[in-house]
Amino acid sequence: MAIFHMNFSNISAGKGRSAVASASYRSGEKLYSEMENKTYFYNRSVMPESFILLPENAPEWAKDRQKLWNEVEAVDRKVNSRYAKEFNVALPIELSEDEQKELLTEYVQKIFVDKGMVADVAIHRDHDENPHAHVMLTNRPFNADGSWGQKAKKEYILDENGNKTYTANGHARSRKIWLVDWDKVGKVEEWRKAWADHVNSVFQEKNIDERISEKTLEAQGINDIATQHVGVTGNRDERAEFNKLVLENRQHKAELENLDEKINNELKVKQLKNFYSFNEKKVIAELSKELHTFIDLEHLEEKNKMLFNWKNSVLIKQIVGKDVSEELNKVSRQEFSLDNANRLIDKVVDRSIKAMYPTVDSNAFSMPEKRQLIRETESENKVFTGAELDDRLSMIRADSLNRQIVALTKRPFTSLTMLSKQEKYHIDNINNVLAYQGYNYENIEMSHGKILRNYESEEFSKELDIIQRSLKQINSIEEVRKIVEQQYSVVLGTIFPDSELNKLSLVEKEKTYNAVIYFNPTIKKLTQSELENIVKEPPILFSTKEHNQGLSYLAGRIRLEDINNKHLTRVLKFEGTKKLFIGEAKADKNIDPELLKEATNRNDKQSYKNEFYRDKNMENYQSVAYSDTSPAEYMNRLFSGVLISVLYNNENQHKKGLEEVEWDMERKHREHTKTGGLSR
Structure with missing residues (x-):
């Protein structure tokens, strides 16, 4: 039986992927990455059959796989750049190898290349029963002169007189105009349907009774496990064996589903029921x-x-x-x-x-x-x-x-x-x-x-x-105050168990809370010497790559979900810790000044918009200013001698008490020695 298998994905910098490495893996060719100064090569037992299809306006150098994907990575340098689209597709085993290649080439040429994409095709035949192809597609079109074109452009929204219109905050209104429709919603479904139609058309021409569909079995109203046809009429025994495996697979799947349900139920019972006593259940x-x-x-x-x-x-x-x-x-x-x-x-x-x-x-x-x-x-x-x-x-x-x-x-x-x-x-x-x-x-x-x-x-x-x-x-305010005070009490009390927090002002508590959330995310207890070391030389928490990611988020280039470092995502959510991050990033000599400027400007504008919104919607709103500062400046200003003494007051009192006891014991020892150990 012919099967439908076709998956689309993006090869993007935001996910840490390399276009050159991807092309090397799929084609089996040794390729050098200029951006990483690294050569990629993946040894294969069966060499893929690979070729490149060029659209109109594409320069001849685009036929060079290494140059093509290095150029793609050079033109798209943002941390969230999408270098290429990729799809892998199962080739129908009812056709010969030449017919499979012809089928795939016609489809890729008509659906993608004729629309302006470069297609890097690699056919894998490692297993006779699973012939498939990987196709990498460029995201940018080419201009008439062979240079890279744009995917989209910005268009200003004008009034009836042809003048720019502006938002309440003074920003010119604009919209994004796509120059290609490759990212249009529903496009992938359209491409998947086109493949099914193309394969079925070839089957009809060759009088093959099989048909495929891009729809799931459920969407087709079929409540069954998808099967794979392993051969034509000469392979009846193989088909029978495969059908046997399908039946076994169905049975195993049902058993696994039952087992999974039992495991889920068992864990839930353990968490929420087994910890109740008999009386508590009642x-x-x-x-x-x-x-x-x-x-x-x-x-x-x-x-x-x-x-x-x-x-x-x-x-x-x-x-x-x-x-x-x-x-x-x-x-x-x-x-x-x-x-x-x-x-x-x-x-x-x-x-x-x-x-x-x-x-x-x-x-x-x-x-x-x-x-x-x-x-x-x-x-x-x-x-x-x-x-x-x-x-x-x-x-x-x-x-x-x-x-x-x-x-x-x-x-x-x-x-x-x-x-x-x-x-x-x-x-x-x-x-x-x-x-x-x-x-x-x-x-x-x-x-x-x-x-x-x-x-x-x-x-x-x-x-x-x-x-x-x-x-x-x-x-409502009273309820909020209880929550906030509890949070401060738990967090600061855990880190500074010997402190007298009641002596701190609310502003000092808030600033201290921001500092420890930034530098001590696991909320572990800090000794006085450990805190003094952090104040003296605040550690650099994030790498240049993470600085770039954080600034790119603040600049509006990527989403928070695109950042893998969980602590960094937490830091970027709150205004106080966000300012500490910007201060740390400013000290990174490897940061692009333009990115830093774009991030700080946009963050300042966003802060102003938030303040404007709160002022309009919250009665008697009082702004809480978070000024730009480096972590070192922030920590030095905050953790003065007075604050340190409050945070470690009981500990210092304890040390002082021990010293007094030791001194008193020493005094009595001297008196005892002086009197010769006689009673007075």
């Missing part, structure tokens, strides 16, 4: 009934949000004097049950962490972070180890704070200082409204809604609306 059943939801990590998180919003709504009704006693009783009962459920789940999470991750210091992580680790373990059906575990924990810690705050406030976190100023603003709003009656914000709760009843009339609806909105914001 309590879980009762709480699930009371809360009208299944008790697990996912459902409890949703229930927490729902109850938070419900309570806010009821409290506002109470403040304006409505009878909400029945609703408050319901909320109170739900809160009680939810607290019990959360405490029980937290116990189970702690047990799970200790059982599956014995090397993790459970006390160094907040409960939301430990919950997230268990959730990811379950969802990915994998217990993380080694560097992967460190990366996962760092990512969870960096993301958990922002995720919780966005869930509460619907906006990204900037700083605790900003939250305090916003809270004061809303309290002042309430005080201004209540001042006419001689009351203030502190009197509201004590009055049980009596103060606000005078505002229930239509005449004072505006004032009542101000109070309701401000009260909701104050409540």
